[in-house]
Amino acid sequence: MKQSKTLLLEDGSTLAYRIYGHGFPLILLHGNGNTGAYFERQVPTFAKYFQVIVLDSRGHGASTNVAKHISYRLMAHDVKRLFEVEHLKSAHLLGFSDGANIAMAFASEYPDCVAKLVLNAGNIEVHGMRLVIEWLTYIEYFSVWLLGRFIPYFKAKTPIIRLMIQDTEITKTDLAHITAKTLVIVGKKDVIKVEHSFAIASAIPNSRFVLVANHGHRLARTSPALFNHEVLNFLRG
Numbered sequence: 001m002k003q004s005k006t007l008l009l010e011d012g013s014t015l016a017y018r019i020y021g022h023g024f025p026l027i028l029l030h031g032n033g034n035t036g037a038y039f040e041r042q043v044p045t046f047a048k049y050f051q052v053i054v055l056d057s058r059g060h061g062a063s064t065n066v067a068k069h070i071s072y073r074l075m076a077h078d079v080k081r082l083f084e085v086e087h088l089k090s091a092h093l094l095g096f097s098d099g100a101n102i103a104m105a106f107a108s109e110y111p112d113c114v115a116k117l118v119l120n121a122g123n124i125e126v127h128g129m130r131l132v133i134e135w136l137t138y139i140e141y142f143s144v145w146l147l148g149r150f151i152p153y154f155k156a157k158t159p160i161i162r163l164m165i166q167d168t169e170i171t172k173t174d175l176a177h178i179t180a181k182t183l184v185i186v187g188k189k190d191v192i193k194v195e196h197s198f199a200i201a202s203a204i205p206n207s208r209f210v211l212v213a214n215h216g217h218r219l220a221r222t223s224p225a226l227f228n229h230e231v232l233n234f235l236r237g
Contacts, residue, residue: 007085009058015078016062017055021047024115025088026235027079028054031097031121032164035061038096041224042231049236050092055082057102059160070159072098072168076105083113092235093180094118096220101168104200107182108174117182118231119200121192121217124170128196137164175203182207183234185227187215208234 003019018036020043028046030038036054046052058078059065067074079102083091092115095103100122107114126134141161148155184201188194188211201209210230212219220227 012066013058014064020052023050025091026050026052027091027093029095029099029102045228072101072105075102079106090115092116096120104170107178111179114180117180119184123192124168133191141165172203178204185210187212187219189216191217
């Protein structure tokens with residue numbers, strides 16, 4: 001059974017989310033340019049064991065954004081607003097790509113709110129991406145910025161794409177403040193450098209690093225059975 005909800009954020013933006021299943025809450029945070037639908041191959045499995053809450057981050061999907069500048073800290077505060085509205089004291093967080101960055105920002109700022117943390121393909125620095133991907137991201141941003149001078153749709157997308165060409169402002173000191181047991185899981189062929197993912201795992205005190213051979217950035221989509229198995233073993237173990 002699915003519940004579709006919307007909450008009002010402090011700046012007038014809205015956050016859309018769906019709730020599936022029952023049990024301890026598990027919040028899923030998607031990547032840049034995605035929506036909560038990215039996790040469509042995870043929700044049916046996870047909802048057997050948890051109350052799964054799937055967000056559309058601000059400016060994505062059914063959520064809106066009025067802020068001219070978006071940061072991972074701002075989006076982490078959006079998640080905190082969800083905690084308040086749904087009366088959540090603690091939850092598991094699973095983030096993919098930019099969603100993992102939001103999850104890191106949230107877990108470092110509100111450590112008592114996170115029971116367990118799953119990070120898939122996050123990065124705390126732009127240079128954490130492979131060089132070719134980094135340059136393609138800059139090209140994408142400047143293309144969207146240029147089109148945004150003439151077309152409202154692309155103007156609205158500019159602050160979202162800008163997230164990918166700026167450092168997250170999440171430091172290794174911030175990561176050291178994360179108290180939740182953490183799983184960092186990435187594909188060996190991910191667009192994020194393996195050494196960068198390992199450095200993130202190393203900076204989090206109670207973390208486990210899983211490297212999956214022959215897989216890239218969209219591990220949860222390309223190999224959902226493997227991804228779901230690893231995540232459930234961690235969350236239920």
